[in-house]
Structure formats: structure tokens, C-alpha cells
Amino acid sequence: MKDVPHAQAYTVPAVHAHPLDPLSPVELERACGIVKANRPTQRLFIKSCQLREPPKAELVPYLNAERAGTPLPPPARQADVLFFDLADRSLTESIINLDTGSETSEVVEGHHAAHSKDEIMEAREQLFKDPTFLETVAKLNLPPVDVVVAPWPVGADNTSPQPRRIAWILYCRGPSNHPDSNQYAFPLPPVIFWNVWDKRVDSVEWCYTGGEGDAMVHKPLTGKSVIEGMQPGEYLPELNGLPRRELKPLHVTQPQGVSFSVNGNLLEWQKWRFRIGFNAREGPVLHDVTYDGRRVFYRLSLSEMHVPYGDPRPPLHLKQVFDFGDVGLGRAANSLENGCDCLGSMRYFSWADVNSAGRAFTAKNVVCCHEQDNGILWKHTNSPTGRATVVRQRLLVLQTIITVGNYDYIFAWQFDQAGGIHLETRATGILSTSPIDMGKTSPYGTVVSPGVLGTSHQHFISVRIDPSIDGDANTITQDDVVADPWGPENPHGVGFRVSSTPIAQSGWADAAPDQNRVFKIQNRSVINPITMTPVGYKLVPLPSQMRLSQPDAMITSRAPFTQHHVWVTSYKDGELYAAGKYTNQSNGKAGGLETMVARKDNTLDTDVVLWHTFALTHIPRIEDFPVMPVETHTVSLKPNNFFTSNPALDVPLSTQAFNKSTLAECSGCPAKL
Amino acid sequence: MKDVPHAQAYTVPAVHAHPLDPLSPVELERACGIVKANRPTQRLFIKSCQLREPPKAELVPYLNAERAGTPLPPPARQADVLFFDLADRSLTESIINLDTGSETSEVVEGHHAAHSKDEIMEAREQLFKDPTFLETVAKLNLPPVDVVVAPWPVGADNTSPQPRRIAWILYCRGPSNHPDSNQYAFPLPPVIFWNVWDKRVDSVEWCYTGGEGDAMVHKPLTGKSVIEGMQPGEYLPELNGLPRRELKPLHVTQPQGVSFSVNGNLLEWQKWRFRIGFNAREGPVLHDVTYDGRRVFYRLSLSEMHVPYGDPRPPLHLKQVFDFGDVGLGRAANSLENGCDCLGSMRYFSWADVNSAGRAFTAKNVVCCHEQDNGILWKHTNSPTGRATVVRQRLLVLQTIITVGNYDYIFAWQFDQAGGIHLETRATGILSTSPIDMGKTSPYGTVVSPGVLGTSHQHFISVRIDPSIDGDANTITQDDVVADPWGPENPHGVGFRVSSTPIAQSGWADAAPDQNRVFKIQNRSVINPITMTPVGYKLVPLPSQMRLSQPDAMITSRAPFTQHHVWVTSYKDGELYAAGKYTNQSNGKAGGLETMVARKDNTLDTDVVLWHTFALTHIPRIEDFPVMPVETHTVSLKPNNFFTSNPALDVPLSTQAFNKSTLAECSGCPAKL
Structure with missing residues (x-):
């Protein structure tokens, strides 16, 4: 990085409440204004602008002092601006x-920026006027319905001649030509590679449409419509007939208000206290998470999502998007609607972003916060007396929903009353489809509608867990449960015990449910007075199938984090992204976890970061079409000998006076117990 | 079985509504009455009496005709009565x-019956008067608090001299001597083996109390109280201080009533239709499950739970209870309280059982049925227009809660609107504890309170899935996802596909999440018209650690179903129990899954049963004491190319008019969006 001479003098600090607050609209425009003012003769295209969080060495003392009620002056407020110079x-x-x-x-060499909305909008407008595009569409002999183009951050392989940042996958609307007709039921064979700089088509490639046995045979166009035989696959009720009618309303009310408090971006609920941040790349970020005044996590975030497809036939082998790196979790966030996306008593958080001109705008309601009943938390019936004691479980939920092209994802950070934090992910939305000859099946997916292949694929999510278990010096251990051999101490062959291995050096590890493997984050300098072991939290990694690409394929080198479930690194400011900062068209040199662990840093009793990769290998069912019922995964972080008893012991008992349940009124339901 | 001559003539058929209804009180007493009347000179002790379900060959035609509206005469109504002759x-x-x-x-030779309540109550009363017991307790030098005895269905090993059906584990109350003081914080060293026939102590064995390094050193009693240094570990609020206070009520209401209907034991909800049964051994059983008129499952049940402990030191190596076989899921069921165990609009089901005299009694509210919101079911935002379409998910939940000594379990069968059925299990209650010398740690568990070892253990649950996917002739396949090798058809190394293997012969298989392994239940004679593949449902087995005992240990031979995740058998009437019908003191000859699969029956295109074993290997955390926050597992059965599109496509959209959400009222919450 080099210093840039000031074009303007700024003497008034930007207005902000807290060093971890996202940049305000004023700050965003000020930052972009400085960049532009410093380059008065250049035409800039702003790609992104977001808070650059203070260095941890400055922030930890600040946060500790703040929590102690003895505030320190805030660290410098910084913005990170990424922009194109349209001339060079x-x-x-x-x-x-x-x-x-x-x-x-600093000029970024050898990398490509993520897509941004203005760039896509502009390219789409140009595409629809492009003669090559128009000629291509004409060859398809479509009925009079609109073509729909889906922007696609193209992947990379070992042989393609050049980086190609944007391509368009083509679909068309159903016979209704309704603007919200489901285009994924009508996939078209051509893929348009687009040159964003020269604003023209680079090339047109045609998908293979064969099936089992002739998958890689290209067939000439027949002159008939390429969608002949395809059927509408609508999900919108007005295009899809009457809904089922027996469903009665179910309301969630909190007549005395909610149990959480909000102060700016600081949330407090049931002994939890944390700050919520939000940025273009990672979306919601949880900072400085404490429970009952004890530090637990410094920062929790979703680091990356990677979605490679298993159809090896060019050009669709390049379907390998990094949803957060190529698009941005924050940028893809939906504006949530009360009563639709969220049920109960809701608090929403909005967020400010910038467009390509550096003007700020508000993305409304990108996070909703609410409480949820989650069934029973603990119960016991004391057999000698028959007395039952039962406590229900309340969760605090922070939900964000994103749309990335065809797919939609629901992310929810959930806090419970027993010291646990959970990340729930729900995959929904629409399958990415491609055309297949009528009557054929394919090894690469499922025929989900006549002539439509729902392609098999994987979703890899990397969660970044920056712990601070009673302080920053933590150690990760890998704990397996192993059988004792026969012997004098195991005379009946029933014994077993835990085998615990501290991870001494940055590296990776894998899930092993057959060994009940858990990873503990411990502070070995703080010993639990009762268990006589280090205080800690544990992660049970989701034991999903890792990457199916060949180890020496380009796609594997672009996303090495998808090879293992668990990664442990030493903390370094700015190391936030599992597949590197610049994923678009990356070629294996983007950095990311494999580069970080290669330092082979000490990871014992020091500031460490734990990363968890989990995946959904999605072999489409027809039940996933035309829109997919959620596929849900939950990752939990739970206290493990951190407290001195069940921390939910003081949650009030579940009583009818408090919960006011009723007896069901239904046909066949008696009125009395 | 031999015929027993009638003592009385019965000409009037018993009153019952449906062949699958549990026995009514009248039927229970009639069945027990017949058994007693046929043996006028014998003193009988009734162990259990429950419906013997009709043979499948009779029941399937009956159910098919019933659903078609052309009823057939019902099959014979039968009861299964188990009893002791107290003389011989x-x-x-x-x-x-x-x-x-x-x-x-038929006289049952070589097996032992499960515990029953009357037997335990009687033995407990005798124990407290037994001189050996009183002498043993006197040696402990306890303060003036009551001793609490926990009945224990003793396990078996290779060397113990005789079957011993009941033992007592000893605890005492805390200093308050409150009847609901948590005795598990005060475990005592002696274990009393009780002779139920001679009504006397068989033997007293003393637990080892050493720790790491001296685990198997017996120390003589010092004359000091054996609980010296132990601390109360109360969970009851009145013994445990004030509860936290910030929690505001959260109510679930259904102002227009619930969406399900009940007709006797027939439930209908959102295109689902099934009957709920209930019996002493298995608790809730789901029969004849159809969706939109199509047969899906013939019978769904919890078959067995086995809880072996990992402390190899006698006598506690014999902690290896079969909770359903030795006690009974139905018999252990709690009477649920409205507003405590259940939130919302509830429908309860009660059940009738018999005591040792053959008199019927009602176990109230052993099942609660209600609807639950479960977040978003599907959502998509159409990028070209920005239109968001969102549908919330409703579940129908049937919940049963059981208490087996220290532990409590919450079982919930959940039906969703997308053709899925889920079994959620929550383990809660109190750790089984034993004494450990002050200041020591142990390889066999966690010190959860001073001088108290929470012992490591496993919980194995076997779910029995009797499918009827569009009929009874079904096939189970094992489907893995495998990478394609490099080659002309995989030029960039990204390809993968499903490898499917039908299970041709009864046997077992294991989970393999690293291969994304799923088991499909298919009807290969019914081909999905769109996917062109057999219709089916899939099970994703939970990939938990299987048994840690040595393969040739007695405990392993008692519960071979704990060695593998998945078992496939050919259907045979009465084969319901994964570890055999008689598990108490079983010795490896009780039958069960290993015996069933040894027949090596054909399992292709025939009536098959799929059994799933999943486990929780529980290394106690101190956070699990004095009462354990739920540890939750969910097993799902989902349609897989059974329908021709997402079956939840017609669920009404989520709207604020229907859901009536509100904005949170809280400190710091703005009043407007």
C-alpha cells in the first residue's frame, strides 16, 4: 500500500457510534468522495466500500475497557474501498x-473483483442489444415468450484461454410470459460469454443435451423450437392453481414485549451480549460475544460459500461460483417482510451500501431479530415422588436470507439459554437446470421436468470462528472416543475413554463421527474448579462429504478449503476469507486457508481461529422442483466444562400461567382433558 | 403355543373401534380375566397385557378396503398377556x-420379563426392611438424610454366577432432606443385588472410587461419612435460588382452531392420514401412513433403546439397560401437562394399562398432538423482477416424554407439508453418577460435582421403519456419490455421479457421510413418469459412533443391533424388537436383528423392513449437571422421486394478513420499520 496525497482536508471525525458499527451513509460517501477527489481526472467505478475493522491489538483493549465501564479512545475509523479505473x-x-x-x-494485480449490481445491470442492457446474442436467440425458434438471462460468475479450468468474468445462462419464460414465470423449467442450450470491458459477446458455447450413453454428443439444431415438449413448472400461486385450504392461522405473540434489548448494534438477551455488524462480503457478523460477562467469541462469521456442479461437460463444468466472494452475502441479502419471512415480534436491522458512483443507499431489513420457542430445554421427573420439573427453551434468532441467482439461503444465528450458539442454514430456491433430450436420463442429475436436468452439485460453507474463551490465548483439541482393550482394568470388555490431542500447529483435520470426534476450544490457563480440566467450548463438525473434484483439478486449487472439515490458523488481521479475498476467476493463487496454514504457525495457547467447512451434496429430487423445500443444517458451539453447572438452571419453570396453552378445537377433539 | 381350555364362554366380541386401536380397559380386564379364570388355583402376577396386532396378511386387505370405502369384516381381536405363576x-x-x-x-423358558411397577414397588418396600440393607447403610455414616434407592435392571457379563434381575443403586438426599432433592449429587458406594423371589439381598457390592492411576483400588471405609465434601446439586427452583427474571411470555395461539382432525385414533392433517397406536413396550406407534391417498409406511415405531456405560469397574460394568425391553417406552411415559410440556393448541391421547392384578388403569395424556411453526419451508426471489415468494412451514407433532430412572427422553414424530416424516429425540434428565475420591479425575467420565463422577456412556436407539411405498413390495438401495475419474468424459476433473446398490439379501450396512450415503426405499414396479426412476423415500442415517464394547464381550452379544447403523430384514409378523423380545438379563440368545438377518432372506421387491440404529456417545460436560439441557437428534424420511414435483407447492403463501407478526417492543427498538 502506498500513501495517497490528500486532495481535501478532513478535520472532523466521521460520525459513528462504535468502532464495530458498519459504515454510515455519511461515512460511505465520504470514503468514496476521498477516493474520487484524490483522482480528479480519472473515471472511477466503485465496486465496494465497507468498514475496515480495527486491528485486534487495538480493539481488544478497547472492548475490554468498554465492558469494564472505563472507556478508552476509539481506534481509527477506516473504510476499505475497491474500485475500477475505467480508463486503464x-x-x-x-x-x-x-x-x-x-x-x-494499492493496485490489485492478478485478481478480479466480485460482480456488482450496477455492472450486471449495465451488461444486461448491452447484451439484449448485441447482434451475436440476437442471432443466437433467433436460432432457438422459441415461441413468443421473453428470454431470461442469468448472470454467471464463470469459474476457471486449466485450459480456457483467458479470464472471463461474466457469462449469461439463457432461459425463457413459460407460455404465460408472466414476468415471474419460472424460467428454470425452460433452460436453453447456449451460454453467452460476455466481455465486460469491450461490451460485446466473447463467445457462444452450446451445452451438451445428451443423456446416459450419449452425454457428450452434440446434436445440430433441428429447426424446431428447442423447448418443444418442455412443460411449465410454476411456483407462483397465480400461475399454479389454488392453494390447499385447510391450514388455520398460527400466531406467536409476546403481550409483554420481547426479552431482548437493543442499543444501536449492541444486543443483550438472557446473559448474552454481543454486537451485530454487517458488510457487503460477509453479511451479518457477530462481535465480542460474552455470556454473563465472560468472553466467549471475538468474532463469528460466514466466510465463504462455494457451489461446484458435477456435470463435467463444457461449458457447464465452469459452474463453480463462490457466492460470498463472487457476489457477496451482504449484497445478496433480501429485504425481509414482516409476517412473511418472520413470525412473531420482530426487530429489523438495515444496512447502508454504495453504488458504482459512490452514492449510499439503504438495504432495508437485512437482518431480523426475534425470540422463538424451541420446545423443552430440560425436564426431569423424580421417580420417588413423581414430581416433574420442566423448562422450555427460548432462542434468540438473527436471520438473514439471500438470493444468489437461482438459489436462496436462509442463515440464522441462534443463541440459547444454556450457553450454546448455533448457525442454522437452510438451502431453498430453485435448482440450476440445463436442457436434456426428451426421454433421456443422465448420470449428472435428475430429470425434474420434461427435458430439464436438475444438475447434481455441492454447496460448501465455511464458518469462521474466532474464539476468545476467557481471553485470546486458546488451544484447539481433537477429541476422539476410543475403546479400552481387554485387560485387568477392562475385565468385561465394556470400557472406553476420551483420547484428546491438542493441535499444536496450524493445519486441517476431518470430522469422524464413527469416533465421536469433537473439536474443543480450550483456555488451558483457566481450570474449571470442579472438573479440574481447562474451560472450553466444543464444535461437533458436520461430517459431510467433501469435494468430489479431482485433487489436481483447477477447481480444487481454487477452493482448497473444501477438502477438509476443520482448519486451525493463528490469528492475523484481515484473514477472513476461506478461499481468499479475490475469488472471481481465481486460479489457485488467491490465498485462503491452504496458504494460511502453510505458515505452520504455533497454535498452542495463542490467538487461534477455527474454521469449519460443511457441505450439502445435492442430488436433486423431483420434490426439489420447481422450488425446493428447505434442506437444513445446524452447526453448534456449546460450552464444555466452561461453567460450573448447567447454565440454564435458573431459567424459570414452564407453567401454564406463563405459557397459556389451550386445548385444540377440532373435529374429533374432546373439549376436556 | 398350546391351546388352553376355556373356563368361561365368551360370545360377545369385545368393544373396540378399529383393529389397530390399543386395548380398551374392558378388553384389558377381559383378557387378564380369561387368563386367571383358566388357572383358578394359581396365583398369577400379570406382567403386561397389550394388543397383539393382526397378521399383516389380514390387516393390509382390511386397511386397503377401509381406505377405499368398502370395508371388510375386521380381523380377530387378540391380546398378548405375560404373567408369572407365583408358585412355580x-x-x-x-x-x-x-x-x-x-x-x-406358552411357558417362556430361558428368558426374563421386563420390570414392572408393582414388582419394583413391592421390592422397594421389602428392601427398606431388609437387615443386610440396613447394616450396609449404617456403615456409610450418613448425616440425617433419607437414602434413595434407584431400581436397576442389571446387565449381564460372561462370569457372573446367576441372572440377577434387580439391583438397587444407592443415593441420599441433600442436606435439605427435601423429597425432591437431587439424589444424584450424592451417589453412595454400595450396590444391592436383590432376589425378587426370595425377597432378600443376594449380595452387596461396593463401587470402586479411585481416579486416574488408582481407578481399581478399593479403599476401606474410614468411619467418616461417605458423602463428606459432596455438595448439593439441586435443579428444583425452591432449592436453588431465584430464577432469572428477564424472560417475557411467548404465546402460540390458533384463533380459528387447529388444522388437524381426529376420529378416534385416526389423524388427518395436510394430506397425511394415519392411525396412532400405543403399547407398553413401544409407546406410540404410527400405522397405515398415507399421503394424499398413497401408501407410504405400514408401521413406524421406536424398537429399542440401549444405554451401556463405559466404566469397566465391577459392578457398574453391568449398567447396560434396555430401556424399552427392560422397562417399556409406553410404561415409562409421562402424563403431559398443558402449558408445561406442550405450548399452543393441544390434543392429548391417553392410554390404558393393567396392574399386576390384571386391573386396568388409565395413563393420562401420554401423547400430545399439536401444530408448530417451523420457519420457512421454501422461498425464492426472482431476480429479474425482485418478487419474493415465501411459504412458511407447519409441522404436526406427536410428542411423548418418558422417564427411565435418572434419564428423561422426549420423542416427537413430526409430519411436514412436503411429504417428510421426522423422528426427533431429545435426551435430558440427570446423569447417572457414582462416587469418586475428592480431588481425583477419571478416564471414565467427568467430575460434575465434588466427589461425583458423571460416567461416560452411549445411548443407542433403534427405529423400525416398515415401509409400504405404493404397496408392500419394496427394495432398499444403498446410494453413494462417487467422483468420476479423469478421462475424455471428465476433461476438467469436476464430474461425479450416484452409485446405487440394491440390498438383495437381509443384512446390515453402515452410514458413510463422507460418501453422502443415503438409503432409499423404492417400489421398483412404480416408475416416476418424469424422472423415469422408481418411486421412493430416502433415509439419511445419522452417522453416530457405534458400540465401543469389545466384539466378543457379553454386552455386545446382548445388543448386536448397536454394531451397525442400518439393518434390512424381510417382514415377519411379530418381529418388532431390535434386541429381541426378552432383553432383561439376556445372554446373547434373545434373538433380535442379528438373528433375523441370519436367515439371509431375499429383500428385493418384497415386504422389507428398514431398521436404523443411531447413538449418542455421551461424554458428560459439567453443563449437563445437575440436569441436562436437551441433546437433540433428528432422523428424517423424505420423498425421493415419489411425487412429480415439490408436494408443498400448494401450501398458501406466507402473508402478514395470515401471520399477524408485530414489531418488537423493547428498549432500543424503534417503533417503526
Whole structure:
């Protein structure tokens, strides 16, 4: 990074409440304004602008002092601006000090920026006027319905001649030509590779449409419509007939209000206290998570999502998007609707972003926060007396929903009353489809509608867990449960015990449910007075199938984090992204977890980060079409000998006076117990 | 079985509504009455009496005709009665035809009956007067608090001299001597083996109390109290201080009533239709499950639960209870309280059982049925227009809660709107504890309170899935996802596909999440018209650690179903129990899954049963004491190319008009969006 001479003097610090608050609209425009003012003769295209969080060495003392009620002066407020110079097509990253107005910048060489909305909108407009595109569409002999183009951050392979940042996958609307007709029921064979700089088609490639036995045979166009025989697959009720009618309303009410409090971006609920951040790349981020005043996690975030497809036939072998790196979790977030996306008493959080001109705008309601009943938390009936004691479980849920092209994902961070934090992910939305000859089946997916192949694929999610278990010096252990051999101490062959291995050096590990493997985050300098073991939290990794691509394939080198379930690194400011900062068209040199662990840093009793990769290998069912019922995964972080008893012991008993349940009124339901 | 001559003539058929209804109180007493009347000179002790379900060959035509609206005469109504003859100490099983009053019976040789409440109550009363017991307790030098005895269905090993059906594990109350003080915080060293026939102590064995390094050193009593240094570990609020106070009520209401209907034991909800049964051994059983008129499952049940402990030191190596076989899921069921165990609009089901005299009594509210919101079911935002379409998910939940000594379990069968059925299990209650010398740790568990070892153990649950996917002739396949090798058809190394293997012969298989292994239940004679593949349902087995005992240990031979995740058998009437019918003191000859699969029956295109074993290997955390936050597992059965599209496509959209959400009222919550 080099210093950039000031074009303007900034003496007034930016207005902000807390060092971890997302940039305000004023700050966003100020940061972009500085970048532009420092380059008065250049035409800039702003790609992104977001908070650059303070270095941990500065922030930890600040947060500790803040929690202790003895505040320190805040660290410098900084923005991270990424922009194109439209003349020389260079990409630059600038760090703006919003307190002083100073800028340092660096040209980004050898990497490509993520897609952004303005770029896609502009390219789409140009595409629809492009003669090559129009000629291609004409060859398809479509009925009079609109063509729909889906922007696609193209992947990379070992042989393709050049980086190609954007391609368009083509579909058309159903016979209704309704603007919300489901285009995925009508996939078209051509894929258009688009040159964003020269604003023209680079090439048109045609998908293979064969099936079992002739998968890679290209067939000439017959002159008939390419969608002949395909059927509408609508999900919108007005296109899809009457809904089922027997469902009665179910309401969730909190007549005395909610149990959480909000102060800016600080949330407090049931002994939990944390800050919620939000940025273009990672979406919601949880900071400085404490329970009953004890530090637990410094930062929790979704680091990356990677979705490679298993159809090896060009050009669709390049379907290998990094949803957060190529698009952005925050940028893809839906504006949530009360009573539709969320049920009960809701608190929403909005967020400010910038467009390509550096003007701020608000993305409304990108996070909703609410409480949820989650069944019974603990119960016991004391047999000698028959007395039952039961406590229900309340969750605090922070939900964000994103749309990335065909797919939609629901992410929810859930806090419970027993010291646990859970990340629930739900995959929904629409399958990515491609055309297949009528009457054929394919080894690469499932025929989900006549002539439509729902392609098999994987979703890999990397969760970044930056712990602070009673402080920053933590150690990760791998704990397996092993059988004792026969012997004098195991005379009946029933004994077993835990075998615990501290991870001494940055590296990776895998899930092993057959050994009941868990990973513990321990502070070995704080010993639990009762168990006489280090205090800790545990992660039970989801034991999903890892990457199915060949180890020496380009796609594997682009996303090495998809090879193992667990990664342990030493903490370094700015190391946030499992597949590297610049994933678009990356070629195996983008950094990411494999690069970080290669340092072979000490990871004992030091500031460590635990990363968890889990996956959904999705072999489509026809039940996933035309829109997919949620496929849900939950990752939990639970206290493990951190407290001195069940921390939910003081949750009030479940009583009818409090819960006010009723007897069902239904045909056949008696009125009395 | 031999016929028993009638003592009385029965000409009037028993009153019952449906062949699958549990026995009514009248039927229970009639069945027991027949058994007693046929043996006028014998003193009988009734162990159990429950419906003997009709043979499948009779029941399937009956159910098909019933659903078609062309009813057939019902099959014979039968009861299965198990009883002791108190004179010769024999155990007899009788089958009573309630329509004719005829009895066939067989003496059960080489097996032992499950515990029953009257037997335990009687033994407990005798124990407290037994001189050996009183002498043993006197040696402990306890303060003036009551001793609490926990009945224990003793396990078996290779060397113990004789079957010992009941033992008592000893605890005492805390200093308050409150009747609901948590005795598990005060485990005592002696274990009392009790002779139920001679009504006296067989032997007293003393637990080892050493720790790491001296685990198997017996130390003499010092004369000091054996509980010196132990601390109360109360969970009851009145013994445990004030509860946290910030929790505001959360109510679930259904102002227009519930969406399900009940007709006797027939439930209908959202295209689902099934009957709920209930019996002493298995608790809730789901029969004849159809969706939108199509047959899906013939019978779903919890077959067995086995809980072996990992402390190899005698006598606690014999902690290896079969909770359903030794006690009974139905018999252990709690009477659920409205607003405590259940939230919302509830429908309860009660059940009738018999005591040792053959008198019927009602176990109230052993099942609660209600609807539950389960977040978003599907959502998609159509990027070209920005239109979001969202549908929330409703579940129908049938919940049963059981208490087996220290532990409590919550079982919930959940039906969803997308053709899925889920079994959720929650383990809660109190750890089984034993004494450990102050200041020591142990390889066999966690010190959860001073001087108290929470012992490591496993919980194995066997779910029995009797499918009827569009009929009874089904096939189970094992489907893995495998990478394609490099080659002309995989030029970029990204391809993968499903490898499917039908299970041709009864046997077992294991979970393999690293291969994304699923088991499909298919009807290969019914081909999905769109996917062109057999219709089916799939089970994703939970990939938990299987048994840790040595393969040649007695405990392993008692519960071979704990060695593998998946078992496939050919259907045979009465084969319901994974570890055999008689598990108490079983010795490896009780039958069960290993015996069933040894027949090596054909399992292709025939009536098959799929059994799933999943486990929780529980290494106690101190957070699990004095009462354990639920540890939750869910097993799902989902349609897999059974329908021709997402079956939840017609669920009404989620709207604020229907859901009536509100904005949170809280400190810091703005009043407007």
C-alpha cells in the first residue's frame, strides 16, 4: 500500500457510534468522495466500500475497557474501498482513514473483483442489444415468450484461454410470459460469454443435451423450437392453481414485549451480549460475544460459500461460483417482510451500501431479530415422588436470507439459554437446470421436468470462528472416543475413554463421527474448579462429504478449503476469507486457508481461529422442483466444562400461567382433558 | 403355543373401534380375566397385557378396503398377556382371542420379563426392611438424610454366577432432606443385588472410587461419612435460588382452531392420514401412513433403546439397560401437562394399562398432538423482477416424554407439508453418577460435582421403519456419490455421479457421510413418469459412533443391533424388537436383528423392513449437571422421486394478513420499520 496525497482536508471525525458499527451513509460517501477527489481526472467505478475493522491489538483493549465501564479512545475509523479505473481497467484497493481523511492504496494485480449490481445491470442492457446474442436467440425458434438471462460468475479450468468474468445462462419464460414465470423449467442450450470491458459477446458455447450413453454428443439444431415438449413448472400461486385450504392461522405473540434489548448494534438477551455488524462480503457478523460477562467469541462469521456442479461437460463444468466472494452475502441479502419471512415480534436491522458512483443507499431489513420457542430445554421427573420439573427453551434468532441467482439461503444465528450458539442454514430456491433430450436420463442429475436436468452439485460453507474463551490465548483439541482393550482394568470388555490431542500447529483435520470426534476450544490457563480440566467450548463438525473434484483439478486449487472439515490458523488481521479475498476467476493463487496454514504457525495457547467447512451434496429430487423445500443444517458451539453447572438452571419453570396453552378445537377433539 | 381350555364362554366380541386401536380397559380386564379364570388355583402376577396386532396378511386387505370405502369384516381381536405363576415362578405368554375367548399359551423358558411397577414397588418396600440393607447403610455414616434407592435392571457379563434381575443403586438426599432433592449429587458406594423371589439381598457390592492411576483400588471405609465434601446439586427452583427474571411470555395461539382432525385414533392433517397406536413396550406407534391417498409406511415405531456405560469397574460394568425391553417406552411415559410440556393448541391421547392384578388403569395424556411453526419451508426471489415468494412451514407433532430412572427422553414424530416424516429425540434428565475420591479425575467420565463422577456412556436407539411405498413390495438401495475419474468424459476433473446398490439379501450396512450415503426405499414396479426412476423415500442415517464394547464381550452379544447403523430384514409378523423380545438379563440368545438377518432372506421387491440404529456417545460436560439441557437428534424420511414435483407447492403463501407478526417492543427498538 502506498500513501495517497490528500486532495481535501478532513478535520472532523466521521460520525459513528462504535468502532464495530458498519459504515454510515455519511461515512460511505465520504470514503468514496476521498477516493474520487484524490483522482480528479480519472473515471472511477466503485465496486465496494465497507468498514475496515480495527486491528485486534487495538480493539481488544478497547472492548475490554468498554465492558469494564472505563472507556478508552476509539481506534481509527477506516473504510476499505475497491474500485475500477475505467480508463486503464485497473482495480485498486484503498484504505481511507475517516478520522484524518488520509488514503493508502494499492493496485490489485492478478485478481478480479466480485460482480456488482450496477455492472450486471449495465451488461444486461448491452447484451439484449448485441447482434451475436440476437442471432443466437433467433436460432432457438422459441415461441413468443421473453428470454431470461442469468448472470454467471464463470469459474476457471486449466485450459480456457483467458479470464472471463461474466457469462449469461439463457432461459425463457413459460407460455404465460408472466414476468415471474419460472424460467428454470425452460433452460436453453447456449451460454453467452460476455466481455465486460469491450461490451460485446466473447463467445457462444452450446451445452451438451445428451443423456446416459450419449452425454457428450452434440446434436445440430433441428429447426424446431428447442423447448418443444418442455412443460411449465410454476411456483407462483397465480400461475399454479389454488392453494390447499385447510391450514388455520398460527400466531406467536409476546403481550409483554420481547426479552431482548437493543442499543444501536449492541444486543443483550438472557446473559448474552454481543454486537451485530454487517458488510457487503460477509453479511451479518457477530462481535465480542460474552455470556454473563465472560468472553466467549471475538468474532463469528460466514466466510465463504462455494457451489461446484458435477456435470463435467463444457461449458457447464465452469459452474463453480463462490457466492460470498463472487457476489457477496451482504449484497445478496433480501429485504425481509414482516409476517412473511418472520413470525412473531420482530426487530429489523438495515444496512447502508454504495453504488458504482459512490452514492449510499439503504438495504432495508437485512437482518431480523426475534425470540422463538424451541420446545423443552430440560425436564426431569423424580421417580420417588413423581414430581416433574420442566423448562422450555427460548432462542434468540438473527436471520438473514439471500438470493444468489437461482438459489436462496436462509442463515440464522441462534443463541440459547444454556450457553450454546448455533448457525442454522437452510438451502431453498430453485435448482440450476440445463436442457436434456426428451426421454433421456443422465448420470449428472435428475430429470425434474420434461427435458430439464436438475444438475447434481455441492454447496460448501465455511464458518469462521474466532474464539476468545476467557481471553485470546486458546488451544484447539481433537477429541476422539476410543475403546479400552481387554485387560485387568477392562475385565468385561465394556470400557472406553476420551483420547484428546491438542493441535499444536496450524493445519486441517476431518470430522469422524464413527469416533465421536469433537473439536474443543480450550483456555488451558483457566481450570474449571470442579472438573479440574481447562474451560472450553466444543464444535461437533458436520461430517459431510467433501469435494468430489479431482485433487489436481483447477477447481480444487481454487477452493482448497473444501477438502477438509476443520482448519486451525493463528490469528492475523484481515484473514477472513476461506478461499481468499479475490475469488472471481481465481486460479489457485488467491490465498485462503491452504496458504494460511502453510505458515505452520504455533497454535498452542495463542490467538487461534477455527474454521469449519460443511457441505450439502445435492442430488436433486423431483420434490426439489420447481422450488425446493428447505434442506437444513445446524452447526453448534456449546460450552464444555466452561461453567460450573448447567447454565440454564435458573431459567424459570414452564407453567401454564406463563405459557397459556389451550386445548385444540377440532373435529374429533374432546373439549376436556 | 398350546391351546388352553376355556373356563368361561365368551360370545360377545369385545368393544373396540378399529383393529389397530390399543386395548380398551374392558378388553384389558377381559383378557387378564380369561387368563386367571383358566388357572383358578394359581396365583398369577400379570406382567403386561397389550394388543397383539393382526397378521399383516389380514390387516393390509382390511386397511386397503377401509381406505377405499368398502370395508371388510375386521380381523380377530387378540391380546398378548405375560404373567408369572407365583408358585412355580414360571413366566407364561398367552394369546387371548377376545372375540371367542380362546387362549393359547406358552411357558417362556430361558428368558426374563421386563420390570414392572408393582414388582419394583413391592421390592422397594421389602428392601427398606431388609437387615443386610440396613447394616450396609449404617456403615456409610450418613448425616440425617433419607437414602434413595434407584431400581436397576442389571446387565449381564460372561462370569457372573446367576441372572440377577434387580439391583438397587444407592443415593441420599441433600442436606435439605427435601423429597425432591437431587439424589444424584450424592451417589453412595454400595450396590444391592436383590432376589425378587426370595425377597432378600443376594449380595452387596461396593463401587470402586479411585481416579486416574488408582481407578481399581478399593479403599476401606474410614468411619467418616461417605458423602463428606459432596455438595448439593439441586435443579428444583425452591432449592436453588431465584430464577432469572428477564424472560417475557411467548404465546402460540390458533384463533380459528387447529388444522388437524381426529376420529378416534385416526389423524388427518395436510394430506397425511394415519392411525396412532400405543403399547407398553413401544409407546406410540404410527400405522397405515398415507399421503394424499398413497401408501407410504405400514408401521413406524421406536424398537429399542440401549444405554451401556463405559466404566469397566465391577459392578457398574453391568449398567447396560434396555430401556424399552427392560422397562417399556409406553410404561415409562409421562402424563403431559398443558402449558408445561406442550405450548399452543393441544390434543392429548391417553392410554390404558393393567396392574399386576390384571386391573386396568388409565395413563393420562401420554401423547400430545399439536401444530408448530417451523420457519420457512421454501422461498425464492426472482431476480429479474425482485418478487419474493415465501411459504412458511407447519409441522404436526406427536410428542411423548418418558422417564427411565435418572434419564428423561422426549420423542416427537413430526409430519411436514412436503411429504417428510421426522423422528426427533431429545435426551435430558440427570446423569447417572457414582462416587469418586475428592480431588481425583477419571478416564471414565467427568467430575460434575465434588466427589461425583458423571460416567461416560452411549445411548443407542433403534427405529423400525416398515415401509409400504405404493404397496408392500419394496427394495432398499444403498446410494453413494462417487467422483468420476479423469478421462475424455471428465476433461476438467469436476464430474461425479450416484452409485446405487440394491440390498438383495437381509443384512446390515453402515452410514458413510463422507460418501453422502443415503438409503432409499423404492417400489421398483412404480416408475416416476418424469424422472423415469422408481418411486421412493430416502433415509439419511445419522452417522453416530457405534458400540465401543469389545466384539466378543457379553454386552455386545446382548445388543448386536448397536454394531451397525442400518439393518434390512424381510417382514415377519411379530418381529418388532431390535434386541429381541426378552432383553432383561439376556445372554446373547434373545434373538433380535442379528438373528433375523441370519436367515439371509431375499429383500428385493418384497415386504422389507428398514431398521436404523443411531447413538449418542455421551461424554458428560459439567453443563449437563445437575440436569441436562436437551441433546437433540433428528432422523428424517423424505420423498425421493415419489411425487412429480415439490408436494408443498400448494401450501398458501406466507402473508402478514395470515401471520399477524408485530414489531418488537423493547428498549432500543424503534417503533417503526
